[in-house]
Structure formats: C-alpha cells, structure tokens
Amino acid sequence: MKRESALIRRILIFFLLLVCTTAVFGQDQPPRPNTSYDKYLVERIPIFQGIDLGLAGKGRFSDMAITPDGKTAWLCDNLHSMTISGFDIVSGKHLKRFGQLFGPSFIHYHPVSKRLNVVEENRTDDQRGAIVRIFDPATGQLERSMPVPDWRLRRVSSAAFSPDGGQLWLTSSSGPSSLYGEVSAALFHINLNTGRWQQLHGPSLPTAASPPSFTEVLAYPEDAERILRVATDSSGDVYAINLKWRFLSVFPGGADKPLLEHELDFEPSLLCPAGKGKLLIAGRGKAVVIDTTTMAYQQTADLSGTPTAVCTDSAGKRAFIAMKEKADVLVMHTEKTAPAAFARPVHLPMDDIGRLFFLDNPERLAGIAYHGYRPFVLNLKTGAVLTRPLGKYSPVQRLRINHRTQMGVVTFDNDRIAIVNLKPGGTSRTILVEGRFMDAVFIGDDTALVSDMRNKRLLRIDLLMGRPKGSIPLKDHPYGLASSPDGKSVGVVFGPNMAPKTAVVNLVSGRAKYYSKPRKLPEEWHDLHERASGKTARGEKSDVSIRISRMGDNPMVTLRLLNGKTAVFTLPDRYESGLVSVAIGPDELFAYVLSNPEKPVLFKFRLGPAV
Structure with a gap:
C-alpha cells in the first residue's frame, strides 16, 4: 500500500514539474496555430484551368449549341452521363446540367422561344426510335417530346433547323438506321410547333406485320457507304447531299420535294451555308464553294485528306475546315476574287475536331475535339484556347x-x-x-x-x-x-x-x-x-519567409513577418488543403501559397503586421 502511494506521489510530482517547465520555457515559442488567417489573407486568386462541366466522369459530347449573344454553350453527352450541360464561353464556368436521356446527339437553341431542341437517337433499344425533346434551359424542365411515328428512324446522321427554329430536318445514318433494317438515304421533316413528322425522301415503309432483324439489309448495296447531310440557310432553303449518290438536292423554302438536283464531281460528306446564295461543300480530297442559283463553282480547293467539320464566318468570306487526325484548321477564301484558296491555317493543340462554330466579337472558333471529349473555344486573334482537361x-x-x-x-x-x-x-x-x-x-x-x-x-x-x-x-x-x-x-x-x-x-x-x-x-x-x-521560398531579407506544414487534415501556414514576429495559423477548410508551393512576392510585402484542390487557388498573404 505504501509503495502504491509513493508511486502515485511521484507521478503527480512529475506532471506538476512538466506543467511548470512548459509555462516557463514555452514563453518564447511560436504562437499556437489558430484560425485567424483572415487577418493576413489579402485575397484568393483563382487559377483558371478551362471549361468546367461539373461532371464526375469525362463526358463525350456529340454536339454543341451556342446562344445568339455568344455567351453560353450547351453540350449533349451521348456516352457517359446522357445529359445536357451548359458552360459560360468566356469564363468556362459550369452553369447547369439536366436531363436523363438515352442518346442525345444533336442540340439547337431556339432564338425566339429560348428553348433547347434536343434530338435523341437510339443505338441499342429495339423498341425505340429517334425522339425530339424540348427543354427550358432556365429550369432544366422537359416541356415536350415528339417521337418518330412507328419508330422508323433509329439512327440520325445530321440535323438542321430553320432560321426561326420552328422546323427540323433529319437524315438517317449508315448502318441499321431503322427498326426495319438498313433504310439509308432517308430525309425527315418535323414541324416543332405541331409535332408532325413527315418522310420526304427514302424507301417506303415495309408492310410486314413485324419488323425484320437488323441483320437483314433492305437498302441497295451502293448505298452502304453513303453519308447523308442536311443544312439550312438564312432564307429558309434546305440543302441535302447524297440523297442520290454525289448529288446536291435543293428544297426551296423547305418544300417537300427538291426543286433542283445537281451532280457533283466528288464524294461530298459535309456542307454549310457560306453567305447569301452560296454553299460550302467538302469531301475527301476537295472543297468547293457553289452558287446555289447557277450551281457554278465560285471557289475550288484540293484537300489532303478527309474533312471532319466545317463552318464559315458571319460574312461568309472565310470557311474553316477541320481535317481528320490533324490539329490545323484550314482557312479557305470563299470568294473567287481571292488571291489564293487558302489563308494561314489556325492551329489547335488537339486533333479529331468533330464540330466547328464561328463566333463574333471577338472572333473565335468553338467546337468539340479529341473524339468528343474536349469542347473548346479558340480566340483567333490571340490564339488562346479555352478547353476542358482530359481528366477530372x-x-x-x-x-x-x-x-x-x-x-x-x-x-x-x-x-x-x-x-x-x-x-x-x-x-x-x-x-x-x-x-x-x-x-x-x-x-x-x-x-x-x-x-x-x-x-x-x-x-x-x-x-x-x-x-x-x-x-x-x-x-x-x-x-x-x-x-x-x-x-x-x-x-x-x-x-x-x-x-x-x-x-x-x-x-x-x-x-x-x-x-x-x-x-x-x-x-x-x-x-x-x-x-x-x-x-523553400525565402526572399533576399532574412526576416521574410513562409513555410507550410500539416496539422491533421489541414495545412498549417507559418509566416515570418517583416517585424521579425511569426504568425502561425491553419486553413480549416478541407477544400483549401493540399498546399504544394509557396513564393515571396516581388516587393516582399506579400507571400503566395499555391493550393492543389480540383480548382487551384493562389492565397495572397500579408507579411506586414496583421490588421
């Protein structure tokens, strides 16, 4: 019993001496960490990375729609999230994401109703065909759905909207494009105001009670590699290529039947309006600007390879042509009086460009590249590229x-x-x-x-x-x-x-x-x-320094101030953890700490006395 009492007394004396020693010798120690970093924090400087789409996965995007003011872009993801995502074109900031779809492939912004028209195509489900859906981008709510009657159209190769956004034309794609097998060379018209579908061109609907399997081919063999595309111009005329092999078909004012069919001397695969009365058509090895009234070539250029995307500037004087597996975008003069067919190409640090759009004020190119994983906005004057990282x-x-x-x-x-x-x-x-x-x-x-x-x-x-x-x-x-x-x-x-x-x-x-x-x-x-x-990040003066360490899950910052004192504090928010680099400012009055969250930030700290 006496031994136990003596042991207890020794333990008590030890703790008493420890407390006294800490009180005496701890007076000159650095202050304990606190959360008063706001006294020294001057500002947070975001390190912009690029386009943020707020997605957990990468996302693979098939089409892009841009609002008339050139400030917002809407993308449809047809592989991962199957949703619609929007981002600010200037800042790259994610705006919103909505829709739980099964195959959004084409998207269009209605300039009058301010609605998004989304074309869904079906690639796997035997019981579904293409559907046109109308969303309110302000709320993300689905307002209308217009499925193709009898599910005859399954896969879509292109979509074109009328200038007022009230009419839509779709072409079928290669492969089993219908529940009735290979129905190639088909053109459909949809009145978005009434929801009425109409097939303007293509084989008649089979009369079989039950549709055949996809392995049964109903199209002609020469149609196997036919690439259909449709486009509209500002006057409301509709143009389609390859409804007949190598032919351009013109539907004035969106008529049900073509008024003119003109045979081209090459295999076309892309087209877009090139100003009033002109059309840009491109294909393997060749690009032409054609007068839509006389069908005469106004400009011709040879291409080394296959084009993947085309667009023109707002005046129709320049055409931009992206080539397969190449990062350079060709710039083609559309006027016959131009001294040369091509101007200096535009370089992008990525290839496989699948969509191209021209934006004014300032002049930019927007689009989708790298197999659909990288939306981008390129400033044509400075060459700066706004895009999305490949990873998260x-x-x-x-x-x-x-x-x-x-x-x-x-x-x-x-x-x-x-x-x-x-x-x-x-x-x-x-x-x-x-x-x-x-x-x-x-x-x-x-x-x-x-x-x-x-x-x-x-x-x-x-x-x-x-x-x-x-x-x-x-x-x-x-x-x-x-x-x-x-x-x-x-x-x-x-x-x-x-x-x-x-x-x-x-x-x-x-x-x-x-x-x-x-x-x-x-x-x-x-x-x-x-x-x-x-x-380390020391300035020329020995009394200026900054150091980072860790206390639990949060970083601890030590600032040695100009007056020789030391300020120690922690950044409590986990989002602001992961500090990786520090540097003293030019005048040694401020220090900069670089963080490593998903959205990097520079913390600017005051090295002078706290205020």
Whole structure:
C-alpha cells in the first residue's frame, strides 16, 4: 500500500514539474496555430484551368449549341452521363446540367422561344426510335417530346433547323438506321410547333406485320457507304447531299420535294451555308464553294485528306475546315476574287475536331475535339484556347514569380500552364499544350522556360501571347529548374532515378552539358538542387519567409513577418488543403501559397503586421 502511494506521489510530482517547465520555457515559442488567417489573407486568386462541366466522369459530347449573344454553350453527352450541360464561353464556368436521356446527339437553341431542341437517337433499344425533346434551359424542365411515328428512324446522321427554329430536318445514318433494317438515304421533316413528322425522301415503309432483324439489309448495296447531310440557310432553303449518290438536292423554302438536283464531281460528306446564295461543300480530297442559283463553282480547293467539320464566318468570306487526325484548321477564301484558296491555317493543340462554330466579337472558333471529349473555344486573334482537361482535374505542381514584371507561372501535371498577373486587378489565363510540366524559370520579361517531364524538353512560353514558341530537347525527364543570374543558362534537375542527375543548358546555343554527380557541377551551380527544389521560398531579407506544414487534415501556414514576429495559423477548410508551393512576392510585402484542390487557388498573404 505504501509503495502504491509513493508511486502515485511521484507521478503527480512529475506532471506538476512538466506543467511548470512548459509555462516557463514555452514563453518564447511560436504562437499556437489558430484560425485567424483572415487577418493576413489579402485575397484568393483563382487559377483558371478551362471549361468546367461539373461532371464526375469525362463526358463525350456529340454536339454543341451556342446562344445568339455568344455567351453560353450547351453540350449533349451521348456516352457517359446522357445529359445536357451548359458552360459560360468566356469564363468556362459550369452553369447547369439536366436531363436523363438515352442518346442525345444533336442540340439547337431556339432564338425566339429560348428553348433547347434536343434530338435523341437510339443505338441499342429495339423498341425505340429517334425522339425530339424540348427543354427550358432556365429550369432544366422537359416541356415536350415528339417521337418518330412507328419508330422508323433509329439512327440520325445530321440535323438542321430553320432560321426561326420552328422546323427540323433529319437524315438517317449508315448502318441499321431503322427498326426495319438498313433504310439509308432517308430525309425527315418535323414541324416543332405541331409535332408532325413527315418522310420526304427514302424507301417506303415495309408492310410486314413485324419488323425484320437488323441483320437483314433492305437498302441497295451502293448505298452502304453513303453519308447523308442536311443544312439550312438564312432564307429558309434546305440543302441535302447524297440523297442520290454525289448529288446536291435543293428544297426551296423547305418544300417537300427538291426543286433542283445537281451532280457533283466528288464524294461530298459535309456542307454549310457560306453567305447569301452560296454553299460550302467538302469531301475527301476537295472543297468547293457553289452558287446555289447557277450551281457554278465560285471557289475550288484540293484537300489532303478527309474533312471532319466545317463552318464559315458571319460574312461568309472565310470557311474553316477541320481535317481528320490533324490539329490545323484550314482557312479557305470563299470568294473567287481571292488571291489564293487558302489563308494561314489556325492551329489547335488537339486533333479529331468533330464540330466547328464561328463566333463574333471577338472572333473565335468553338467546337468539340479529341473524339468528343474536349469542347473548346479558340480566340483567333490571340490564339488562346479555352478547353476542358482530359481528366477530372490537372494537379498543380509549382508556382514561380518574376519579381520584375510581377507575373507568375503555375505548372500543371496534365497538359496546361497558367499565367497569372499579380498586379492589382490582374487576371489569370490558362494555355493548353501537351505535356507534364513540373517547374518554370523566367528568361527576360516576356518568356518562361518550362520543364516538360513527359516529352523530355524545355518548352519556351511567350507570356504576352500565351503560346509556345520553341523547345530545347533533353536526354531525360526534367523536373526542377533554376536560372543563372545573367539569364543565359538554365540548370536542370532530372526526375528521381534518372541518370544523368543534372544538366546546364546554354540558352544561346541550345546545347546541354550533363552531369552524373552534383559535385561535378561548375562552382556557380553547386546550389542547383536547393534552388530548383522549390521547397523553400525565402526572399533576399532574412526576416521574410513562409513555410507550410500539416496539422491533421489541414495545412498549417507559418509566416515570418517583416517585424521579425511569426504568425502561425491553419486553413480549416478541407477544400483549401493540399498546399504544394509557396513564393515571396516581388516587393516582399506579400507571400503566395499555391493550393492543389480540383480548382487551384493562389492565397495572397500579408507579411506586414496583421490588421
């Protein structure tokens, strides 16, 4: 009993001494973390990534509709979510998503009623045909459904709406396009006001009581590869290609029967209006601008390959033609007086463009690329591309700041680089380029050099134009970068388990000298690993620093202020966790912390006394 009492007394004395020691020696310790970061937080700067469609999966989009004011785009996903999604064309912000459909393939915005007309085609269900649905985009509510009578049309190859949005024309696609087998070369007209369907062209409806299986072919053999397309112009005329092989059919004012049928000298696959009285028709190896009254060619151009999408500008003077498996969009003059058929092509950092639209003020191209996974908006003047990441998000890697110009560069691990203007009222922009970008250094005021780990190169980025302007190839996968004081050379640290470990690149000659061991580096580069690590961010003054660590699930930020004191606090919101890079601002009055959530943000902290 006495031994137990003595043990208890010893434990009590130990805890008493521990409390006293903490009280005496803990006075000079840094303050405990708190949540008063708002005293030091100046602003949050969003790092824009691109188009956000608010989808859990990738989404594969078959068509796009743009509102007349050019501010909103609507997409239909015909593979993953089977829904309609909208985004702001300027900011890329997701607006809404609605509809639980089974195959939305074509979409059109009605300029008068402000409704969305969606054409659904059926590819799997034997009991369904095509359906036209009308949605109110403001509420996402389905207002009307108009199924094709007797389900004769199953798969759709193209859709065209009248200028007022009240009439719709559909063409059947290749393959088992009907519940009655192969019914190719069929054209349908739908009155969206009354819901009446009418077949204008194509084989008669079979009289069999039960439809045959899809394996039974009812079409003629020469129709097997026929590609049907339909388009309308501002006057209400309807044009269709391949209702007869290689023929252009004209339906004036949307008449039930063609008034004119003209045979072309090539195999057409795409068409669109090209101004008043003109039509652009493109196919394998050729594109023409045709006068719809005389059927004479006003402009002809040879194509190297197969076109996948076409559109024209608002005046009809330029035609834009996307080619299969190519990233360049051809620009074709539509007027016969033009000195050459083609102007300088427009480059997109992606291929397989399936839809193209022209937008005014400013001039832009919008569309869908990369097998339907990447909607995009391209500024024709600046070359800046607004698009969607391939994955759910692109992890941010590093923040670098040019103290002279107050410009920042943020690198991403997936096909994008952000340029941030840190001046008051400045904005950020994201450029799309293929690669895994780990780090960046500045070469002069208007150029950044970015390490591309995927493609083994240093990529030059024009910060003013927001586009790549050349690269320097390397032997291995670059990771960290550091610049020499004179800006004439760059030190490179390669990724883990790489040999060589480092290199010094002469930016004048473009040549790189590789080193297998750090000690073999020239004397001026002995601190290359520390400078390229990005783990610390100290300014020229020793009393200015910033550090991040972790307390549980939340990041803990330590700021060493200009007066020598230290501020320690946590960011409580999980959404703002995952801080990956820090940097001191140009005047050393502010510090920047780069976060790594799905929507990257720069936190700008005040290094002066808290207010």
